[in-house]
Amino acid sequence: MWGITLSDANNSNVSYNNFTGLERGVMTFEGYHSTIEKNNFWISTSIAGEDHGNSTWKNNYYMAYDEEVEGCYDSDQNLVCDEPYPLYGGSNYDNTPYNTPSGWLKIKHYHLERFEDTHE
Numbered sequence: 494m495w496g497i498t499l500s501d502a503n504n505s506n507v508s509y510n511n512f513t514g515l516e517r518g519v520m521t522f523e524g525y526h527s528t529i530e531k532n533n534f535w536i537s538t539s540i541a542g543e544d545h546g547n548s549t550w551k552n553n554y555y556m557a558y559d560e561e562v563e564g565c566y567d568s569d570q571n572l573v574c575d576e577p578y579p580l581y582g583g584s585n586y587d588n589t590p591y592n593t594p595s596g597w598l599k600i601k602h603y604h605l606e607r608f609e610d611t612h613e
């Protein structure tokens with residue numbers, strides 16, 4: 494069961510959702526130029542997202558890809574995995590997957606702390 498299916502939908506935006514209690518998160522097909530960003534995919538399978546179109550996936554959190562054992566390394570400690578997260582289906586990637594739930598809310602605070610640290 495999918496949380497959201499975008500069928501033949503163009504220029505849609507799916508943001509700020511918590512996908513829980515599902516086996517699968519978002520699937521797009523036959524559509525183009527939609528954006529899926531800043532969602533928390535609390536989905537343990539590797540099929541949080543499936544893309545058969547040409548949508549942009551960025552800045553999402555994937556529970557199945559947030560630890561080193563799952564392949565997510567964060568060598569520069571900016572809360573974003575160093576390697577892209579491959580979406581199921583086509584050949585699309587989330588190039589900036591967060592390793593922290595709602596990491597987009599924490600990144601400003603994180604940078605502020607780092608800035609203060611380096612200027613003390």
Ligand SMILES: [Ca+2]
Nearest residue numbers: 567573574575
């Ligand atoms: Ca990183």
